[in-house]
Amino acid sequence: MDINDILNSPFTFTKRKNFNPCDTRPLWKSCLIVLILGLTGKEYSASLKKIHTANWIVKKDEHLISYMNWSGKDDRKRPNVRLEPAIDRVINLLVSNGIVTKSDGKITLTKTGCYLLDELGDDTIYVHEKNSLITAKKYLSEAAVKRLFEGI
Amino acid sequence: MPITIDRLILEANTADGPYGLDIPISKGLFILRVENTHGKSTCINSIAYALGMEMALGQQTSKPPFPPSLLKSIQNEKGTEKTVISSYVMLEISNDRGQTVTLKRNILGADSDSIITLYQSGINNISGNGNNLFLHKEGDTTRELGFYSWLAEFIDWDLPLVPNNSGKETPLYPALLFPLFFVEQKKGWGSIQATTPFHFQISQAKKRAFEFIMDLDVNDIVKKKAKNKKLLDNALEEWKLLYVQLENSAIRLGGKVNGVNATPSAKFEPYKLDILLEYQEKWQSLATALEGSRGELTLHILKNQPPTAQENNENRIKRIRELNSELLQKENKYESLSVELSFVQNQVEATQIRIENLVDDKRKYEDLKKVKSFQVLNDLPILNNECPTCGREYSDHSVELECSDELMTLEESLDFIKNQIATFKSVLHSYTTQLDIKTLELSNLESEIDHFAENISRLKQEVYSDSNVFDEEYLREKIKLENLVKNYEEALVNIADFRNEFDKLYVHYKELTRLRKGFPEHGFSTNDNKKLSALQKQVVKYLTEFGFSSFDPELLKISNDNYLPTREGFDLGFDTSASDGIRVIWSYLISLFSLRVTYKTNHPGILIFDEPRQQEANKLSFTGLLKGASQTSSTGQIIFATSEEEEILEKALEGCKYTLLSFSPTEGKILRKLE
Numbered sequence: 001m002d003i004n005d006i007l008n009s010p011f012t013f014t015k016r017k018n019f020n021p022c023d024t025r026p027l028w029k030s031c032l033i034v035l036i037l038g039l040t041g042k043e044y045s046a047s048l049k050k051i052h053t054a055n056w057i058v059k060k061d062e063h064l065i066s067y068m069n070w071s072g073k074d075d076r077k078r079p080n081v082r083l084e085p086a087i088d089r090v091i092n093l094l095v096s097n098g099i100v101t102k103s104d105g106k107i108t109l110t111k112t113g114c115y116l117l118d119e120l121g122d123d124t125i126y127v128h129e130k131n132s133l134i135t136a137k138k139y140l141s142e143a144a145v146k147r148l149f150e151g152i
Numbered sequence: 153m154p155i156t157i158d159r160l161i162l163e164a165n166t167a168d169g170p171y172g173l174d175i176p177i178s179k180g181l182f183i184l185r186v187e188n189t190h191g192k193s194t195c196i197n198s199i200a201y202a203l204g205m206e207m208a209l210g211q212q213t214s215k216p217p218f219p220p221s222l223l224k225s226i227q228n229e230k231g232t233e234k235t236v237i238s239s240y241v242m243l244e245i246s247n248d249r250g251q252t253v254t255l256k257r258n259i260l261g262a263d264s265d266s267i268i269t270l271y272q273s274g275i276n277n278i279s280g281n282g283n284n285l286f287l288h289k290e291g292d293t294t295r296e297l298g299f300y301s302w303l304a305e306f307i308d309w310d311l312p313l314v315p316n317n318s319g320k321e322t323p324l325y326p327a328l329l330f331p332l333f334f335v336e337q338k339k340g341w342g343s344i345q346a347t348t349p350f351h352f353q354i355s356q357a358k359k360r361a362f363e364f365i366m367d368l369d370v371n372d373i374v375k376k377k378a379k380n381k382k383l384l385d386n387a388l389e390e391w392k393l394l395y396v397q398l399e400n401s402a403i404r405l406g407g408k409v410n411g412v413n414a415t416p417s418a419k420f421e422p423y424k425l426d427i428l429l430e431y432q433e434k435w436q437s438l439a440t441a442l443e444g445s446r447g448e449l450t451l452h453i454l455k456n457q458p459p460t461a462q463e464n465n466e467n468r469i470k471r472i473r474e475l476n477s478e479l480l481q482k483e484n485k486y487e488s489l490s491v492e493l494s495f496v497q498n499q500v501e502a503t504q505i506r507i508e509n510l511v512d513d514k515r516k517y518e519d520l521k522k523v524k525s526f527q528v529l530n531d532l533p534i535l536n537n538e539c540p541t542c543g544r545e546y547s548d549h550s551v552e553l554e555c556s557d558e559l560m561t562l563e564e565s566l567d568f569i570k571n572q573i574a575t576f577k578s579v580l581h582s583y584t585t586q587l588d589i590k591t592l593e594l595s596n597l598e599s600e601i602d603h604f605a606e607n608i609s610r611l612k613q614e615v616y617s618d619s620n621v622f623d624e625e626y627l628r629e630k631i632k633l634e635n636l637v638k639n640y641e642e643a644l645v646n647i648a649d650f651r652n653e654f655d656k657l658y659v660h661y662k663e664l665t666r667l668r669k670g671f672p673e674h675g676f677s678t679n680d681n682k683k684l685s686a687l688q689k690q691v692v693k694y695l696t697e698f699g700f701s702s703f704d705p706e707l708l709k710i711s712n713d714n715y716l717p718t719r720e721g722f723d724l725g726f727d728t729s730a731s732d733g734i735r736v737i738w739s740y741l742i743s744l745f746s747l748r749v750t751y752k753t754n755h756p757g758i759l760i761f762d763e764p765r766q767q768e769a770n771k772l773s774f775t776g777l778l779k780g781a782s783q784t785s786s787t788g789q790i791i792f793a794t795s796e797e798e799e800i801l802e803k804a805l806e807g808c809k810y811t812l813l814s815f816s817p818t819e820g821k822i823l824r825k826l827e
Contacts, residue, residue, distance in 0.1 A: 022516035121355025
């Protein structure tokens, strides 16, 4: 049956704009990386693997719990960390904006990055992410991250 | 509160004898005129160093901020290098309580990075060894022998505890406050508070420093808000607990709660609170059910007691068949109800997960909205999704930067999420209502089935037993009705108590929400708003006086978010020329300095500027700015180090009060051999 017969009057379709979840927005992800470097990095610096791990941890509470249960010790409980390709793209954006620098496999906050980190210190924003990072901080050393990917 | 710097001594010991300088510094506007590269910044930085503030000079380490002349070797008049064996700085300062002290700190020598020696007198009257105060170690702001703890006490500062990045509280280090009254030559003129150190890991350090220096109530209000929130949370918790108790009472009777929710709503009428019971296949109030049950009991008793065990077995068997058929129907109903209940439970769980995800996404979008207003991002291409290399715009989707589909904007996404949340909440409400009703129906059905099964079993026993027994069925029914009436009566009394409790809690809750509404929007008290608007007025006044020309100074506002000057909500970054940027910093800091006369602030009444190094072609003359400083400096001390010609300074400041200490270029560098 033809749709015109059913409606019996002229009509148009309007395509709604696409909705994307906030954590796919480059700026949101950028700020998360700045927080990862600022809160868990050594002297505001961290390896790419550590950033990926921290990004995975903040995604869900279950991830944080699973990471804390492993906490660099029990190889049987080693979590399966998913690497997100978007992270690499966002890091490149941050480098070209002068917020971080990349050298010797380390990503480090610049002075502008530190200013951004200071602004992100606002107690009302990224609250959940900050709490997860602070909880996991102790177990997020570069050595622990290396063990996470290579086994104990 | 105000402190004054009275004298500065710098000394470097060499094999050739001591080199150095001795500068008496007076109150009011004090101008130190020294040629460029002749030791001007060394003098100014040594003040910061003696006060333990080298971290606030824009350097990341605590190494002394001095040239080789104080650290390695110094030139004599003939230009020969003499090795420095040791060097130190001495600073005489006084406060408004009449205390005068001298601080001595080694620049080259033992413990230069961690000890400042305190003498309880001016430089001329020093005797004895003085007290050693430690710094840059844990406890330097809290312990008695910590230097910053002493400094805070000397200035009469009560340093507050502020949140750090680890979610704990830490004292507000004085080095964070220093850039609000000290402008360093190289990095200090980049922006307001440009040299604020970051390594203390204090969140929003610049804001916290400003709030303390201006003595804003905003922190108190934030604390009061937190207390109110805690009380509200407690009230909600109590309400919930009470509701659960009421619900349990209802469940015991096989009924449901009516007239009150698990959380307090806008309106609460105690007399509407009730337990609804399924009575005669209708949901009726407890009072009605009680009345009905009492009636049933009376009727039952009034009915003549049937002759004891007269019916024959046939009748009993017939009754058993009837009961069996009814039981089968009930069991079928029970099964289909169980399937429905399990479906509704799944739906409730799925909807709850969906709502949780939506709320989380909403929170993230709200965070992103705040991030977009950050000043630090104003000049960066990332804010507008522009490629910094080719300037092309990329999609706002990190998974697919080349995506050509039109994406929702931030606002549209937020609206979309809010609508979705509202929709799913109403769906959840409908499912939970269904769930409650079905659970209750199922439980009632369970009791009915049990009752039928019991009756059947009893009748079967009676068929095969002696028939000369008292009619048990009659008695059972009577006891059941009596128990029911008793339970209903008890519940009715309990409901009166519940009404009372809920009503009290509701009044308390209402009062707390009323208080919450009364808190100022940004957390600023009336006094805070007065201070901020006075600051804005003063900055605009100075900028007009100092010839600010990038735009009309009247358009300038002091942001309530970060307390910095903004234009139409945006940072001044690109809107101002370099020289106007300096005018803004100058006006802002002098305004902060001058506000202490009219309002109670924590400003130490001292302001130190080291003139920036500028390109000769477009050099900004500070003479105009100094006039303003001279007028306001009478209540404190403003120290300005410059390389401006002496005659120009004297001409510009004609009729103004100031003290000028000028070192002639012909006499060479100011660190000279001492007699």
